[in-house]
Amino acid sequence: MSVLEVPVLSVKQLNKQYGNGCSTCNYMKLGKVTKNYCHECGTVYACRGVTFDLHHGEVLGIVGESGSGKSTLMKSLYFDEEVTDGDMYVAGFEDGKKNLFMESAQKKRFVRNHLMGKVYQNPILGLKMNFSSIGNIAEKLISAGNRHVGSMETRGAELLEAVNIPIHRMKEEPRNFSGGMQQRVQIAKALSNNPPILLLDEVTTGLDLSVQASVLDLIKGLQRDLNISIVLVSHDLGVIRMLADRTLVMLEGKVIEQGLTDQILEDPQHSYTQQLVHSLL
Amino acid sequence: MxxxxxxxxxxxxxxxxxxxxxxxxxxxxxxxxxxxxxxxxxxxxxxxxxxxxxxxxxxxxxxxxxxxxxxxxxxxxxxxxxxxxxxxxxxxxxxxxxxxxxxxxxxxxxxxxxxxxxxxxxxxxxxxxxxxxxxxxxxxxxxxxxxxxxxxxxxxxxxxxxxxxxxxxxxxxxxxxxxxxxxxxxxxxxxxxxxxxxxxxxxxxxxxxxxxxxxxxxxxxxLAFDDYAFEIESFTNHACILCGSNDLFLDELVDGESGETYFQCNDTSNCLEMVNQKQISGVK
Structure with missing residues (x-):
């Protein structure tokens, strides 16, 4: 690794709040909030000063309890939600020098369509359930500028094969599929235009153990073969242990601890992380 | 009025x-x-x-x-x-x-x-x-x-x-x-x-x-794809039963009695004009 290597994705001081805030809670550090909620005005501080870098070919795990801001962070990174403030730089866009959160909606869409892929926890959010599976994959390719049916069909079939969906079912709508299959179609869609950054939001939550294992296997394999960078959100430490090189621990919207995954799991420093690791069955 | x-x-x-x-x-x-x-x-x-x-x-x-x-x-x-x-x-x-x-x-x-x-x-x-x-x-x-x-x-x-x-x-x-x-x-x-x-x-x-x-x-x-061009309806080998046009938009109709299909101009006023023109030139 060269000393001068630029991160693929760099996030600085990302803040996301729901609500306007009031004089009681306005000052981030001094304000009075219970957990991340203000009793005066009902404002929720979902992400508070989240900062991290994602390097080439790295898997970055994010753990934390429900409501700790993991999913909000992922939504912000994929521009599903507008952030309150903060910076985000992507290596493939303007040499990673422009803050993407300040760019126009078109530029954001370009980055989303060309440089990113996302797998949502709930397949309904990531797939069009009444379009065919191959159509879902084509959607991503079309938005990246492809206008050739033949090449999109070949690419789609190739990807569905890679995620173990039988080719004879590729023209079927994902609503006919089981949860695990839907999740795999989502992964195929996210990978369709070889994005350098893949965002995975609780991909295995709610799947049974054997399907979980095959989805994890698939992600690991793809990551090794294609050398993509992944941000992986999960509250399952087993998943994190298996996939993530480095891990952030979030609590009440803040990153409370970060480091190599082994280090976090073997020698947790923050009391919440200690509790989390000890409650691992 | x-x-x-x-x-x-x-x-x-x-x-x-x-x-x-x-x-x-x-x-x-x-x-x-x-x-x-x-x-x-x-x-x-x-x-x-x-x-x-x-x-x-x-x-x-x-x-x-x-x-x-x-x-x-x-x-x-x-x-x-x-x-x-x-x-x-x-x-x-x-x-x-x-x-x-x-x-x-x-x-x-x-x-x-x-x-x-x-x-x-x-x-x-x-x-x-x-x-x-x-x-x-x-x-x-x-x-x-x-x-x-x-x-x-x-x-x-x-x-x-x-x-x-x-x-x-x-x-x-x-x-x-x-x-x-x-x-x-x-x-x-x-x-x-x-x-x-x-x-x-x-x-x-x-x-x-x-x-x-x-x-x-x-x-x-x-709108069309690179390998799937936009195509219009084709009426090859069919012509309007009234005016004989074969390069216009035709309706396919079924004869109630014989059950046979035939084609007729969809644009009625244009069809009528064509028929009239033919008759005038026929009289000459």
Missing amino acids: NKTYNFAFFDEGSKREIRRATLKAIAIPGYQVPFASREMPIGRGWGTGGLQLTLSLIGKDDVLKVIDQGSDESVNAVNIKKLVSDTTGVRTTESTADASLIQSRHRVPEVPLQRDQILILQVPLPEPLRNFEPSEQETKKLHAEREYSGAWLMLFEQIMKYGIMATDADHPVMVHDRYVMAPSPIPRFDNAKLDDSEALILLGAGREKKVYALPPYTNVSS
């Missing part, structure tokens, strides 16, 4: 509001301009969008033609013609060349339009992305960001399912390389007539409260 109503049925304020929307629509080709669609003496979905445009534009010197799917004599066309001429006293015609204002449902006339004519199309569903995205708020964003993957995706799905682009009518078009537009349910055969048209084309959706326009000489191209 019925004097109980103001000229052209509407009060002047209503006409001005519709004209204002129309002007904006002409200024931004292919962009759907919302307007305050009025209650009409006919039901929404029966051509109220087109009728409101007609009533707001018509003047005493205009000559009106109304077509309903190629026919001048269907109930809808006749009733709209009656309403307009009753409240304005303008002359109506069946000849495309004579008309200055042509209101049409689902067809562009076969006779090429001239520069001093205005074609008004009735539109049931103005939003080309509606089947892809049900929310109006979202489709507005997609138009603003020129994000039209959805339009192509719908065509892709048809190719996956049927092997061809299976839009019978209302095949989406790209207007001046900016807005994707629903051309109203005209057959694909008519899409080419929109491109570089000499006449002003206005489209009105009364129920959906939208007006949009193609000013003269606007580039209009039908």
